[in-house]
Amino acid sequence: MKLLFVSNGNGEIAIADRIAEEVRRLDAGVQIDHLALVGESRARYMNEAGPRRVMPSGGLIAMGNVANIARDVRGGLLGLTLAQRRFLVRARGAYDRVVAIGDVYALLMALAAHAPAIYVGTAKSVLVAPYGPMERRVLRRAKAVFVRDAMTAQRLQREGVDARAPGNVIVDLFAGQEDPRANDAARDFDPAIAIFPGSRASAYDDARFLFALLCDAAARLPQLGAMLSIAPLLDPDRFADAARDAGLTVESQDDECIPFIARLGARVVARAWRGAVGALLPHVALVIGQAGTANEAAASAGIPVVAFELGRDRKTAWYRMRQHGLLGDALAVLPGDVESAAKGVVSILNDEARRAQMGAAGRERMGPPGGAAAIARAIVGVAS
Numbered sequence: 001m002k003l004l005f006v007s008n009g010n011g012e013i014a015i016a017d018r019i020a021e022e023v024r025r026l027d028a029g030v031q032i033d034h035l036a037l038v039g040e041s042r043a044r045y046m047n048e049a050g051p052r053r054v055m056p057s058g059g060l061i062a063m064g065n066v067a068n069i070a071r072d073v074r075g076g077l078l079g080l081t082l083a084q085r086r087f088l089v090r091a092r093g094a095y096d097r098v099v100a101i102g103d104v105y106a107l108l109m110a111l112a113a114h115a116p117a118i119y120v121g122t123a124k125s126v127l128v129a130p131y132g133p134m135e136r137r138v139l140r141r142a143k144a145v146f147v148r149d150a151m152t153a154q155r156l157q158r159e160g161v162d163a164r165a166p167g168n169v170i171v172d173l174f175a176g177q178e179d180p181r182a183n184d185a186a187r188d189f190d191p192a193i194a195i196f197p198g199s200r201a202s203a204y205d206d207a208r209f210l211f212a213l214l215c216d217a218a219a220r221l222p223q224l225g226a227m228l229s230i231a232p233l234l235d236p237d238r239f240a241d242a243a244r245d246a247g248l249t250v251e252s253q254d255d256e257c258i259p260f261i262a263r264l265g266a267r268v269v270a271r272a273w274r275g276a277v278g279a280l281l282p283h284v285a286l287v288i289g290q291a292g293t294a295n296e297a298a299a300s301a302g303i304p305v306v307a308f309e310l311g312r313d314r315k316t317a318w319y320r321m322r323q324h325g326l327l328g329d330a331l332a333v334l335p336g337d338v339e340s341a342a343k344g345v346v347s348i349l350n351d352e353a354r355r356a357q358m359g360a361a362g363r364e365r366m367g368p369p370g371g372a373a374a375i376a377r378a379i380v381g382v383a384s
Helices: 010-026 066-074 077-090 104-113 133-139 150-158 169-173 181-186 203-220 236-245 277-283 293-300 314-330 338-349 352-366 371-381
Strands: 002-007 031-036 097-102 117-121 144-146 192-196 225-229 249-252 260-264 267-273 286-289 305-309 331-335
Touching (some): 002 010, 002 104, 010 031, 010 117, 010 169, 010 293, 010 371, 031 077, 104 117, 104 133, 144 371, 169 371, 192 203, 203 225, 203 267, 203 286, 225 277, 236 249, 236 267, 277 293, 286 338, 293 305, 293 314, 305 314, 305 338, 314 331, 314 352, 331 338, 331 352, 338 352
Parallel strands (some): 002 031, 002 097, 097 117, 117 144, 192 286, 305 331
Antiparallel strands (some): 260 267
16 A cells, blocks of 8 residues: 655644554555655654755744745745645556645645545644635545544534544654653753743744743742753754853753753753653643644643743734634643743642643543544545
8 A cells, every 4th residue: 555645734744654653553564655745854654755845934824924925935835836736746646545634735735646535634623713615625525534623523524524533643642652861851850841942943032932931930949940842853052042042051961862951050940852752741740832733742641831922923823822722721821021921830830720720621622542543544444
C-alpha cells in the first residue's frame, strides 16, 4: 500500500506522523509519503515528498491577515502553491490513499491526487468555528471524515457529512513519552513549570516576554524554575539570546538534551530542553506559552495552561481566542504585560484547587486517547 499524507501546519505535521506510526503498526510494508503544504518537517514515520518552503508567517494567514498574506506572497507563496498543486496532479494513480491533515484547504489540495481521500480535521469545532457551507461541500468529497470532537461530528452528520470523532489525535501525541533526563531538567525546581514558546519564528520574540515573566515570578516564588521546550527546527542559540535580553545569565552546556541553563543571580531558574515534550509534563505544575498543539497536549494531560494577550496582530489574537474556546477553563489567557502576567501565573501556582479544576477541564475538553489508532485502522481499511 502507498499512502500520501498532506499536512497544513506545524502541529498538523506532528499529528500526521503520529497517525503514520499507527498505520505502520498495522502494515509494516506500507509506503508513506508526506507533502507539507506549510513549513518544514522532520517526520519519523513518513518520507518527505514534493515542494515545500517555510513562509514568513509560519502559516498564519487566515482571518484576512493582509500583512502576513503580503509577506508570504513576497516570500513565494503563490509559486509554492502552484508547484504543490502540480506535484499532486502528477501523483494521480501513484497512491492508494491520500490523507489530508488540517483545515479543508489541505483536503482541497489532496483531492487533486485523484485517490480515495481521508480527512482529519484538527482545529475547527462547533465550540469556536463550525464548518461552513463551502467547507461541507468539500468534505462530502472525502471517503472518510474525522473531526476533533463528538459535537462537531454530530453537527456535520445533521448537515449531510458522514463525520466521525473517534478521539482527538493531539491527546495521543505526547502520551507515554518518557526520558530520565527530564528529572535533570526539573531538578530543584518547586514548583516547576514548562515554557512552550511555539514552533514558528515568532517563538523567539515570545520567549523574551516569557523569560521576563519568569524573572518576575521567580522573585515572588523562591524555588520556582522553568524548562523551556525548544521545537526541533528552532535554534537554541537564539533562545539563549532571548534569555540574556530578559536579564538572565546564560551558561551553555555540551548537552544535546539540555543545551543551556539560565541564572537569575546565582540561582538557576531555567533549563533549555530539546527532548520529548511529553517527558516534561509529569514534572510540571503549569505550562505557560504561546504554542498551539503543545498547549493542547498539555491540557489533555491535565496540566493547566496559561497563554498571553501579546497583541502582535489581529490573527494572533484570533488564534488565542480560538484556543480558549477549544480548551475552556483549562486555559487562562492573561494580559500581555510582564507584571500582570507574572502576578497571574503566581496566583494560579498558589491556588491548588484552581489548578485541579483547570486540569479536569482540559481532560474533559480533549477527550481520551486512541484517536490515532482508530483513524489508522480506517485508513488501512477504507474502500476505494
